[in-house]
Amino acid sequence: MQSKDSEKSISISCPACGLLCDDLRLVSASPIKLNISCTKGVAFFEYTLNAAPRQPSVAGQATDLNTAIQAAVTILKQSQTPLFAGLGTEVQGMRAILQLANKTGATLDHMHSEGMIRNTLALQNSGWQNTTLTEVKNRATVIFAIGTDIVSSHPRFFEKLVWNSESLFNKPRPEVIYLAVDEKNTTAGISPEGKKPWIIPAEIKQLPEIMNVLNALLNQKNPLHKKTPDALICGIAVATLLALLEKLKSAQYVVVVWAAGNFKFSQAELTVQSIIQLIAKINETTRIAGLPLNAGDGDVSVNNTSTWLSGYPIRSRHVKLGDANPENINQNQQLEYDPHHFSCQQQLKNSDALIWISTFNAQLPPNCSLPTIVIGHPSLQFERMPDVFIPVGVPGIDHAGTQFRMDNVVALPLKKLRQSDLPSLSQVIQLLTDELP
Ligand code: SF4
Incomplete structure (x- = not known):
């Protein structure tokens, strides 16, 4: 049976981030009351609905x-x-x-557009293999987040697309891997059952080198052949990078998430291109796709x-x-x-x-x-x-x-x-x- 609130409420889409959640209901405009607790979404509606009238x-x-x-x-x-x-x-x-x-x-x-252009330049150069939110929800078995915790900009990503209990296909809960993300921002990647994400610490500015080494290792053109698995690349053991590649190659469906706006270093489009190349190569043998986050x-x-x-x-x-x-x-x-x-x-x-x-x-x-x-x-x-x-x-x-x-x-x-x-x-x-x- 519907509650009184839901009878009166209006179904809306939220334009406050790129997820554009369409499962919102505006229960009351004053004071603002939504059926969800997304702080960013609530703040967006509150900010405008409380704005004082303004003249030109x-x-x-x-x-x-x-x-x-x-x-x-x-x-x-x-x-x-x-x-x-x-x-x-x-x-x-x-x-x-x-x-x-x-x-x-x-x-x-x-x-x-500074971030958007980094993606566009990489896309114009080599094309890309990206996925949709629906595919993430229904098929992803690994979420690999590079240089973004995702939820700072897209707060309900894990709630709606990763820890969802409904999906079209029978699949395991996705595993979550963070690369170059501050550990204190990774709690959204802990599954409802308490499984912790795999966190590979690094600085975002080290991503150009890390992505290049990952591609080199993947293509067995190992520039590190004289180094032992314990050797460090940007503070990450080579053995860890090899284990990461094994995880990506053996998963059923990996979704690689990045936010080009976070790549605030010179020629960052080349790092986007490295991500795209990694996806293209692994896609030769399994399923993996990209998901660039927008800025809003x-x-x-x-x-x-x-x-x-x-x-x-x-x-x-x-x-x-x-x-x-x-x-x-x-x-x-x-x-x-x-x-x-x-x-x-x-x-x-x-x-x-x-x-x-x-x-x-x-x-x-x-x-x-x-x-x-x-x-x-x-x-x-x-x-x-x-x-x-x-x-x-x-x-x-x-x-x-x-x-x-x-x-x-x-x-x-x-x-x-x-x-x-x-x-x-x-x-x-x-x-x-x-x-x-
Ligand atoms: S995640 Fe939050 S801010 Fe983004 S569209 Fe959904 S409700 Fe709005």
């Missing part, structure tokens, strides 16, 4: 939406090289942004929408016809792609106006002297007010939307949970687009 502003003075739109249009009309960055939005918001980018010749970069703020949705509508992922520039550099332009003569040169940090030096977008969270724009338009979360608090600020609704709370899960294959609807006076990002971008020639 121009030069720090509160104003109405129309005046703010006109001020933003003036900045865009004077700009030759606008930068649209942050891009914290869902599919609908990104569709609108692409239209405005086409009209203004804007360069696009997402706030979390709509990064997967923005990248996918950009790719299917323009042919290129994020860090692209929409070139106004007539301005194109014939050496860099793609076939449709309207787009350039450069994952290094078109980063927000680089383009702040080359652009003459910035639109910063952050609708899911109150992420602040970078410090810069460019004329700045901020379109974003109503809770944004600035040290220095931007030239124009337009607060907009939060997808999944103030208006409906669509969001991609971190595994790229499933898009889920986000629901409108309350009446809001705030426009959506797509509506604001459409108003700007309509006002421009």
